[in-house]
Amino acid sequence: MTQAAGGYDAAVTGIGMVTAAGLDTAASWDRIRAGSGTAAGRVPALAGIPADIGCWIPDFDPAAVIGGRKAWRLDRSSQFAVAAAAEALADAGLRPADWEGDAGARVGVVLGSGIGGAATWEKQHSMLLDQGPGKVSAMLIPMLAINMPAGHIAMEIGARGPNFVTATACASGATAVGAARELLRGGHCDVVLTGGTEACLVPSIVSGFQQMGALSGRRDDPTAASRPFDVDRDGFVPAEGAAVLVLERPESARARGARIRAHISGYGASADAYNATAPEPRGAGAELALRAALKDAGVAPHAVDHVNAHGTATPLNDLMEARLIRRVLGGRSAVTSVKGVTGHSLGASGAVEVAVAALTMEQQLIPPTANLDSQDPQIDLDVVVKEARPADVEVAVSNSFGFGGQNAVVLLTRP
Structure with missing residues (x-):
């Protein structure tokens, strides 16, 4: 697709993912595309509390991916981010060794995270209560602080350009993608790594969601617990994970022969x-x-072929979002929610879903919404179910909404 009037295209040249669906992009995409059920189960860290299911990543080995000497200094949220960033750079065909000197100052990092180093905080707070302040780790603050995933990526790859984290609750990952695009548009960077990360499957955080009635109660059937748009949906399944995208100017990407997955x-x-x-x-x-996203891209509402919905499987969100999509875009857009497979990774979810939307556009294949057995009759949408749907996707939007009333929408076009 050619550049929309008045818009600005950022090329997606690399994707890295660490999700409950898979330890890398290929594995995550394969399971999301299959739509075979929620990648959920009992979480050992949640043992003993009522809400003990989640989409966790038991096979992630930070020492193997990052190195043991580095991994122990990073909260799990930073570990995910560094691993996803390494995969995204390799996918883009970019080498940090080429960024020595002034080139590194043109590489930015913008990540989203909703909560930060929750596991570190909970562990060290217990240490304080049980053994006193003298046993609290000197690494507490640099592991806990919400900005550290972006900082650690910069340290790993020598990115000395703008570096920050967006915190807009469950819209954080999508907000980060929007902010990263602005760094390219404004001429501040030539390359930006962007996305989101979250790792807060810990008793205090999950209990908080449980107490407000936000979580699914299907403890005895975790793989069927996340049911976006289903008439029997009863809440979301918490998840952990990360996704990182490499954004560049299209002309720069083409000049070096890079594959552009989407704009x-x-x-x-x-x-x-x-x-x-x-x-x-x-x-x-x-x-x-x-x-605003439609206007920014110069795209008419009826031109949107696909919506990667926020689709949390909570009664209120899914109905609100369905009304929104129908009212603004009409009935032709094919809709899916990947949270039926991945669960809800909070601040990382928007980044995961933008990444999946880019893969959908590249492969012209819309993943199904898992666990949608009986669509809520109030949800008047063309929701993709049962199996992936081949489709001509020229324009897609990815919706992300968060506590505090935070809303972020990313619009993608086919290169």
């Missing part, structure tokens, strides 16, 4: 200004973000 061509953000945890019922705030 990031539009972005919109807004606030509901309504409630701390519940979405505005009609999606009025989310509509502002969606329409």
Whole structure:
């Protein structure tokens, strides 16, 4: 697709993923594309609390990926981010060794995270209570701080350009992608690594979600627990993971012969200004973000072929989002939610879903929404179910919404 009037394209040249669906992009995509059920189970770290299921990543070995001497100094959220960034750079065919000197100052890192180093915080707080302040780790703050995943990526690859983390709750990963695109548009960077990471499957955080009634109660059937758009949906399944995308200017990517998976061509953000945890019922705030992304890209609503929905499987979110999509885009867009497979990785979810939308566009194949057995009759959408659907996807949007009324929409176009 050619550049939209008034818009700006950022080329997606690399993708790295660490999710409960797979330890890398290929494995994650294969399971998401199969849509065979939620990658959930009992989480050992949650043993003893009522909400003990989640989409965790038991086979992730940080020492093998990062190196043992480095891995122990990083919170799990940073470990995921560094691993995903390494895969994304390799996928893009970029070598950090080429960024010595001034070139490194043109490489930025923008990540999203909703909570930060929760596992480190909980462990060290227990240490404080049990053994006193003298036993608290000197590494607590650099492991806990929410900005550290971006900082550790920069240290690993020599990226000395703008470096920050966006924290817009469950919209954080999508917000980061939008901010990264602006660094390219404004001429501040030539390459930006962007995405999101989260690792907070710990008792305090999960219990908080449980107490507010946000989680699925299907403890005896974890693989069927996350049910976006289903009439029997009863809440989300918490997850961990990360996704990192490499963004470049299209002309630069083409000049070096890079594969361009998709273009990031539009972005919109807004606030509901309504409630701390519940979405505005009609999606009025989310509509502002969606329409802003369309305007930014110069794309008409009827031109959107596919929506990668926020689709949390909570009763309120799915109904609000369905009304929004139907009202703004009409009925032709094919919709899916990958959270039926991956669960809800909070601040990382928007990045995972933008990555999946880029793969969908590249392969012209829309993954199904897992566990959708009986679509809610109030949800009047063309939701892809049962199996992946081949489709001509020229324009896609990825929706992300978060507590505090945070809304972010990323619009992708086919190169």
